Amino acid sequence: MDQTPGIVVTGASGRMGRMLIEVISQSEAARLVGALERPGHDWIGRDLGEAMGGAAMGVTVGDDPLEAFANAQAIVDFTSPDATVAHADLAAQARAVHVIGTTGFAEEHLTRLKAAARHATIIRAGNMSLGVNLLTVLTRKVAEALDTSFDIEIVEAHHAQKVDAPSGTALMLGEAAAAGRGVSLDDVADRARDGITGARKTGDIGFTAIRGGDIVGEHDVIFAGPGERIVLRHVASDRSLFARGALKAALWGQGRGPGEFDMLDVLGLK
Numbered sequence: 001m002d003q004t005p006g007i008v009v010t011g012a013s014g015r016m017g018r019m020l021i022e023v024i025s026q027s028e029a030a031r032l033v034g035a036l037e038r039p040g041h042d043w044i045g046r047d048l049g050e051a052m053g054g055a056a057m058g059v060t061v062g063d064d065p066l067e068a069f070a071n072a073q074a075i076v077d078f079t080s081p082d083a084t085v086a087h088a089d090l091a092a093q094a095r096a097v098h099v100i101g102t103t104g105f106a107e108e109h110l111t112r113l114k115a116a117a118r119h120a121t122i123i124r125a126g127n128m129s130l131g132v133n134l135l136t137v138l139t140r141k142v143a144e145a146l147d148t149s150f151d152i153e154i155v156e157a158h159h160a161q162k163v164d165a166p167s168g169t170a171l172m173l174g175e176a177a178a179a180g181r182g183v184s185l186d187d188v189a190d191r192a193r194d195g196i197t198g199a200r201k202t203g204d205i206g207f208t209a210i211r212g213g214d215i216v217g218e219h220d221v222i223f224a225g226p227g228e229r230i231v232l233r234h235v236a237s238d239r240s241l242f243a244r245g246a247l248k249a250a251l252w253g254q255g256r257g258p259g260e261f262d263m264l265d266v267l268g269l270k
């Protein structure tokens with residue numbers, strides 16, 4: 001009998017859902033045991049492979065997380081904040097590792113995820129790629145080394161369908177820069193500029209979001225100082241990058257105790 005961890009993918013028809021299904025079903029380290037979509041979605045009740053336009057996979061797309069999670073060792077969740085928070089309680093009940101790629105959480109969502117992590121292994125990151133996680137480490141180091149005569153600006157670009165801004169990645173980079181400076185991001189984030197804004201406040205960390213076309217994900221962290229500028233950049237050109245990171249997290253989480261972890265834990269970058 002196959003002893004590899006069984007994984008359920010939520011948001012199966014989404015940009016990331018499809019990518020996750022491809023990556024997990026090609027992996028020898030895990031099995032795809034379920035696929036979920038939101039109630040009312042036209043994939044519900046269909047074979048997943050056929051719904052994706054290929055050969056049957058023997059997995060029927062469902063809309064009942066309780067039933068799907070019962071036989072899973074990991075849930076990989078790239079959906080919406082409300083859906084993910086609901087899934088967190090059910091994943092905890094099923095004792096399945098919950099890998100969360102969803103972004104755009106409000107404070108109330110984060111509080112609920114923290115509560116769920118008292119009983120469950122949650123691995124959450126706004127970006128699952130090695131490169132971006134390494135970039136957060138570099139950003140923190142550069143911010144630590146420079147004083148506030150260097151203005152920090154984070155510029156991100158994503159596809160036209162993205163619904164949240166700033167991106168989860170931009171916020172991760174902002175948190176890293178703020179940590180390097182020994183301040184709280186909430187106190188220094190400047191997330192909206194329009195009209196007569198006045199001069200830039202020293203110490204602020206600014207965010208700019210570009211949306212258009214099919215951009216997968218690009219992030220610049222700019223340190224603009226007197227007479228010079230440092231730019232740290234990450235460009236994602238293929239979504240499978242995020243799916244491979246999420247699978248790595250699901251495998252890393254097996255046998256871990258409850259708690260909230262991130263990709264720095266998974267990648268050994270802490």
Ligand SMILES: NC(=O)c1ccc[n+]([C@@H]2O[C@H](COP(=O)([O-])OP(=O)(O)OC[C@H]3O[C@@H](n4cnc5c(N)ncnc54)[C@H](O)[C@@H]3O)[C@@H](O)[C@H]2O)c1
Pocket residue numbers: 010011012013014015016017036037038039041078079080083100101102103104125126127128129164168242
């Ligand atoms: N962390 C990362 O590395 C990373 C990478 C890419 C995208 N993301 C994030 O992942 C999320 C999804 O991105 P996307 O581009 O795939 O979006 P998408 O809109 O293409 O897909 C989301 C899917 O979730 C489904 N869904 C919504 N509610 C659901 C529910 N209750 N149960 C099951 N399925 C449900 C939707 O029907 C949709 O198919 C976004 O928050 C995005 O920012 C994170």
Ligand SMILES: O=C(O)C1=N[C@H](C(=O)O)CCC1
Pocket residue numbers: 103126127158159162166167168169170216217
């Ligand atoms: O396509 C998206 O949506 C992405 N979301 C993540 C974010 O918000 O940073 C990661 C990059 C792609």
